[in-house]
Each structure stands twice: as structure tokens, then as C-alpha cells.
Amino acid sequence: MIFSEEQINNYMDQAIGEALQAKERAEVPIGCVIVDNQTGEVIGRGSNEREETQDAIKHAEIIAIEQACKAVGSWRLEHTSLFVTLEPCPMCAGAIINSRIEEVIFGASDPKAGSVGSIVNLLTETRYNHQPEVLANVKEQETGDLLRNFFREIRRKK
Amino acid sequence: MIFSEEQINNYMDQAIGEALQAKERAEVPIGCVIVDNQTGEVIGRGSNEREETQDAIKHAEIIAIEQACKAVGSWRLEHTSLFVTLEPCPMCAGAIINSRIEEVIFGASDPKAGSVGSIVNLLTETRYNHQPEVLANVKEQETGDLLRNFFREIRRKK
Numbered sequence: 001m002i003f004s005e006e007q008i009n010n011y012m013d014q015a016i017g018e019a020l021q022a023k024e025r026a027e028v029p030i031g032c033v034i035v036d037n038q039t040g041e042v043i044g045r046g047s048n049e050r051e052e053t054q055d056a057i058k059h060a061e062i063i064a065i066e067q068a069c070k071a072v073g074s075w076r077l078e079h080t081s082l083f084v085t086l087e088p089c090p091m092c093a094g095a096i097i098n099s100r101i102e103e104v105i106f107g108a109s110d111p112k113a114g115s116v117g118s119i120v121n122l123l124t125e126t127r128y129n130h131q132p133e134v135l136a137n138v139k140e141q142e143t144g145d146l147l148r149n150f151f152r153e154i155r156r157k158k
Numbered sequence: 159m160i161f162s163e164e165q166i167n168n169y170m171d172q173a174i175g176e177a178l179q180a181k182e183r184a185e186v187p188i189g190c191v192i193v194d195n196q197t198g199e200v201i202g203r204g205s206n207e208r209e210e211t212q213d214a215i216k217h218a219e220i221i222a223i224e225q226a227c228k229a230v231g232s233w234r235l236e237h238t239s240l241f242v243t244l245e246p247c248p249m250c251a252g253a254i255i256n257s258r259i260e261e262v263i264f265g266a267s268d269p270k271a272g273s274v275g276s277i278v279n280l281l282t283e284t285r286y287n288h289q290p291e292v293l294a295n296v297k298e299q300e301t302g303d304l305l306r307n308f309f310r311e312i313r314r315k316k
Binding site: 050051053054055056057058059062065066069070073074075076077089090091092093094095097098099100112113115119120122125127128129 | 208211212213214215216217220227231232233235247248249251253255256257258271277278
């Protein structure tokens with residue numbers, strides 16, 4: 001890993017901040033930040049926008065990756081790390097491969113769609129042309145509680 | 159399959175038309191159309207825009223899916239079919255799962271990134287919450303030649 005434990009926790013806190021913004025908009029609370037590994041600067045941010053946009057592509061990671069590509073002026077995000085509160089789905093894991101992101105740090109595992117260890121692990125598949133480093137389950141309890149509490153509140157309202 | 163062989167060939171020709179437009183913009187020629195299964199209308203079109211936009215997400219399928227979501231006003235594309243000239247990569251296969259597309263018809267297989275049979279098959283994985291029907295290798299020679307000729311020309315210019 002490029003960053004220290006303290007830095008990793010700090011960036012995950014920023015991803016959690018993005019997730020909380022999604023929650024305020026009644027979206028499933030998932031958040032993501034992308035960091036330039038050389039400067040430590042956050043160059044992409046995203047939170048889940050699927051419901052408000054009614055667009056299947058608008059996951060937190062995709063929004064952050066598109067913003068980071070704009071920031072660096074390239075589809076290659078080789079010297080960057082992606083922090084996300086939930087294990088990426090196959091679409092987002094594929095987008096991470098396509099953009100050559102160097103490191104992926106995620107919070108809670110996702111048994112329903114997670115594609116970085118839960119259902120499949122796309123990021124260790126050596127037949128793809130890129131394999132990022134992965135650190136799983138950072139702030140697992142906090143990122144998991146965010147989702148569990150959100151769905152508990154929804155069920156209570158029904 | 160919902161459509162007849164003649165209809166499938168016709169929609170694949172439209173996807174090839176999109177791929178040819180990408181080629182004119184010096185993009186790797188990959189094209190996609192999404193069809194409403196009830197009306198037969200094309201509700202989404204896309205061709206590869208990765209180089210011109212320098213955006214890792216801008217694959218033909220993603221562009222077509224976002225357009226189709228706008229057309230139907232929903233992230234759910236349940237009664238639609240997606241026609242694409244090349245086997246989808248993991249990102250695009252994941253986007254197909256996420257948008258609940260009913261049928262996927264693709265042209266040439268992609269040994270380097272194909273995730274509908276070549277490297278993995280994400281669309282038959284029953285632990286994801288959706289499995290579309292798949293028809294592989296429609297107009298395989300024509301869609302494959304499109305790519306082979308494109309890369310041959312690039313090598314010649316170097």
C-alpha cells in the first residue's frame with residue numbers, strides 16, 4: 001500500500017462523507033474518492049446517484065472515475081488509489097481495470113454483487129490486462145452500519 | 159430469442175454502423191444499439207469514445223445504456239435487447255446486469271477482455287441478481303474483420 005494506515009483511514013472517512021451525502025438524497029449510501037498517489041490530492045469524488053438520475057451507470061465509483069479522468073486529462077489513472085465504502089460490483093470492478101487504477105481500498109463486503117472477492121474476484125484475474133492492489137474491509141463496521149441502518153429505516157417506514 | 163434471425167441481423171448491422179462511425183473518429187471500431195423488445199424501436203445507440211473523451215467509462219455499451227435509461231425514464235431496461243459488435247468487457251457486462259437488460263447479442267469474441275465467455279462469463283453467474291439471455295458470434299466474421307482491419311491499418315501507419 002502506498003498510503004499509511006492513518007492516511008487510508010482519512011481517505012475512507014472522505015468516502016464515508018460522500019456516502020452520507022447520497023443518504024441525504026435518499027440514495028443507497030455508497031461513496032467514493034480517488035486520490036493522486038503522488039500528491040495525495042483527491043481528484044475524483046462520487047456518491048451513488050442511481051435513483052435520482054434513473055441511470056443504471058451512476059454508481060459512486062463511476063462518477064469518481066469520470067471526474068478523475070477529467071482532472072488528469074487521460075483515461076489512464078495509473079498513479080491513483082480508489083477508496084469506496086462498499087465492495088465494487090462487476091461494472092465498477094471492470095471500470096477500475098479499464099482505468100488502470102493502481103490501488104483499491106474498500107469498506108464493507110457485498111455478498112449480493114461484490115466482485116472483488118465475494119461472488120468473483122475480477123481484480124485478481126490475471127487474464128485481464130491490469131490487476132490493482134486491493135485492501136479489503138477498511139472501517140468495515142462503520143461502512144457496513146451505514147448500509148444496514150439505511151435499509152432498516154426503509155423497512156421501518158414501509 | 160425475442161427477435162427473428164432477420165431482425166437480429168438488421169440490428170447487428172445498425173451496431174456495425176455505429177462502429178464505423180467510431181472508426182471515422184479514429185476510435186477502436188465498436189458499436190452498440192439497444193432495442194425495445196415490445197416496439198422494436200432503437201432506444202439507445204453508442205460507439206466507442208474513449209480516446210476523444212479520454213474517459214475510461216465511454217465504451218459503446220455504456221453510452222447506449224445511458225441513452226436508453228433516459229429514453230425509458232428508468233434505470234431498469236428489463237424489456238430491451240442489447241446488440242454490440244464485440245463481446246462485452248467486465249465493466250459493460252456488469253452494466254448489463256445492473257440495468258437488467260433482457261437479451262444480449264454480440265458479434266466477435268474478445269480473448270483479451272471478453273467477460274461473456276472468453277475470460278469469465280458474468281452473464282451466467284447465478285449469484286448476481288440478473289442473468290440475461292445471450293446469443294454470441296452473430297456476424298462474427300464481419301464484426302471481427304472490422305477490428306482486425308483497424309489494427310492492421312494502425313500497424314501499417316507506424
